[in-house]
Amino acid sequence: MASGPGKGGGAMPDAAIPVAPPLVVEHIAKSYVSGSKVTPVIGDLSFTLGRGEIISVVGPSGCGKSTLLNVICGLIRPDAGSIRYHGRDLKGQQSSMGYMLQKDLLLPWRSALANVMLGTEIRGVPRRRGEERARALLDQLGLDGFADNYPATLSGGMRQRVALARTLVNDPDVLLLDEPFAALDFQTKLLIEGDTVRLVRDGQRSVLLITHDIEEAVSIADRVLVLSQRPTRIKASYQVSLDCARDDMIAARQSRGFSDYVRRIWTDLDVVHA
Structure with a gap:
């Protein structure tokens, strides 16, 4: 400036x-x-x-x-x-600007990692960079080892952590x-x-x-x-x-x-x- x-x-x-x-x-x-x-x-x-x-x-x-x-x-x-x-x-x-609701609204056909990466895909972030960012957030939120799990296999708290990671992945x-x-x-x-x-x-x-x-x-x-x-x-x-x-x-x-x-x-x- x-x-x-x-x-x-x-x-x-x-x-x-x-x-x-x-x-x-x-x-x-x-x-x-x-x-x-x-x-x-x-x-x-x-x-x-x-x-x-x-x-x-x-x-x-x-x-x-x-x-x-x-x-x-x-x-x-x-x-x-x-x-x-x-x-x-x-x-x-x-x-x-990130917006997170009470309902996690995870897509059931996408893994935890793929749900988090949805925002980076929409914004055209290179896949490798988006995946690195998504995995790092999942790890920070205690979901190391659950990246490939689908929403139906996750507890309510784990699903909400995935939703939080998805909200944060584009660094709002x-x-x-x-x-x-x-x-x-x-x-x-x-x-x-x-x-x-x-x-x-x-x-x-x-x-x-x-x-x-x-x-x-x-x-x-x-x-x-x-x-x-x-x-x-x-x-x-x-x-x-x-x-x-x-x-x-x-x-x-x-x-x-x-x-x-x-x-x-x-x-x-x-x-x-x-």
Whole structure:
């Protein structure tokens, strides 16, 4: 990137060049129309996702959390507002943005390795390079020796690890995660949460995680956004500070202050009266 002239005609140092955050959401609104009925889902919602930051989003059931992700990733258009991706207006889907759902959606006729490589094939990555990347991710996620297994022979946790590897294989800098751990048993959930956070933080990726699990939200994220009933808005925001390694999910839950965050967020959700 070229630098503008500085004092005395010299070049401006690179450190002085502002770097746009990966994702800026400004005054997004979205309603669904069915015949003459208009259902407002997202009211007026704004936030910024910084580089290397993990944000968890919690809110009452049906408040529009998944709709928010679908708007951000370009699957549906907002009625109002704007989204900037690295400083540019977001138009359509971005190949450098990863999206992972609760269901693994693995193709049953492809092996674990072939499922992970699907994204590299679509992007035209040379096969050898794509396979090396896919195998390395499977190994990092504890699936060494299972690359040739088909989805039907894998446990739920192993399938979700394959889905995570598939999401990461093209090295996205922003990850949108829609309750990816919700269907897992508690032990497997903690292990995969830890794997995900480690890989995300090591790669300085930015993450927006939708979850209904308040403890998961607090243990994983740098910041938790609490959404209101629809038409949804940001009701509260918490900067999370825990005195432990942030990829250790057990230590996070045992950390000083953890229970206080959970109680306060629970109160903000007002689930009893939702």
